[in-house]
Amino acid sequence: MKEPNFIIPDPKQQSALYMIGRYRGKGSVIRFNKRDGSIRWHAQFEEISSIKSVSQASGDDDLFLCGHYQPNEGGSDSTTEDSTINYRAVMARMKDDGDVSWIITATGKHPLYSANTYEDQDKCLGISYYKEKEQLAVVIQGKMTEIRGTNKGDWYDTILLLMKSGGETDKVVSISQGNLEYDMYGAKNGVFWVGDDIFFAGKSYGFKTNN
Amino acid sequence: MRTAKQLLLSLALLVGLMTPQVAAQCEDSYWPIYAGGAKGNEEVRCFVYDPQTQLIIVGGTTTSEDFAPAPNEHGYMFALDLSGNWKWGSFFYNVSYAVSSVDGCQLSSDGTTLAVAGMGNSQPLLMDINTVDGSFNKFISLDYIDATTENVPAYIQYGAIYYDVRDYRDYQPYFYGAFVKDDAMFMLRVADGGASPTVDWNFQFVNYSDAEELV
16 A cells, blocks of 8 residues: 655755655655656665654754554555554654664553454654754554543544654653543644644544543 | 533534643643534644744645535635634635545745645645635646546545745756555656646656565
8 A cells, every 4th residue: 555645855955855655565755856756765664554744854864754553464455444453653763864763662552452352553643843952742643541541442532742852752641532432533744843832733522631 | 611612612623732841721722723514524634834924724624514515525724823813714626626635735845835735526636825815826637648438547645745946956846746546656746837737757656576675
């Protein structure tokens, strides 16, 4: 399955662009020449199935990427979204030569976990880099019990993660809908900083930060 | 108060604001902003901040007939200021066909406009929008030249688009886009500096052969 999700410029080299998403069933970053479309290099992640968000700072070498890994997907192109599919949120930092500085998986236990029935399900939908503070805002659409309240069941909440640019976790908060049993879906690439504030978007029925 | 508002509005799309301290309550009374219809069938696929106009642009697709004109798929876009005030909102049509989805967006290379990828009449669209009021600067529909009544290509748009308003070599404007057609991934460049847009180059991605895979 293919998902050409983003075409973004290289902030340091006018002649190059990146195409980012999913190719050959794996999260992929393809660096190509503007002039003729020829490919300089193609990096694919063995443990990212699709890249759903990218962030870069002006004048910087690095790409910050996030998405999800579906470990049991195998060779199929299944896009099933039910509770039987295991998803893990993944964040990574990549240089403009394709080298990956770090890659981090974030997942936790499904509240009703039962193998092949209720699998762990966490996806990263947004990542945004604040260069001046060397901080990352990450939005995960997840079900992990380690972060969510004890009364949360088989529906997605929004998990906002603050990370340092080196990959260390700084803070994390679960954003739920109070007592409503209703999925919150994050928007692809749906987070950014404006000054010290973080804005994010998605599809929901309301939200609040109290667990 | 906020819980009551959630129940009353029954809206589906949210745009939230958090401080880096991830406070338990949002500090600004305007946030979160909800937009959508009673069905709650709205998805966000474009979410970007334009620092020049200081507007947040939100786009996506809806099937709510009380948010769009009809219950079939419609692309939508709207703009908010940083306080959460509504600045403009639009649905788009290409003559008799709705822009059925807004699938992705990115500020143009000089940051003055917003490049938007979408679908209309089941074909990929490359658009350029004025973020001040949502009006179109450019609207390009990619029609498959070999399409017939028997040969109808099936496209999937994931939102990859970049508008370079001044190329580093020839100083001409170019759109770059990518999409899936009939299960194959395509990437193309559209020259936008002439009398009419022209596909400058176009590549289809194919899987590696076993031999290439080994290399």
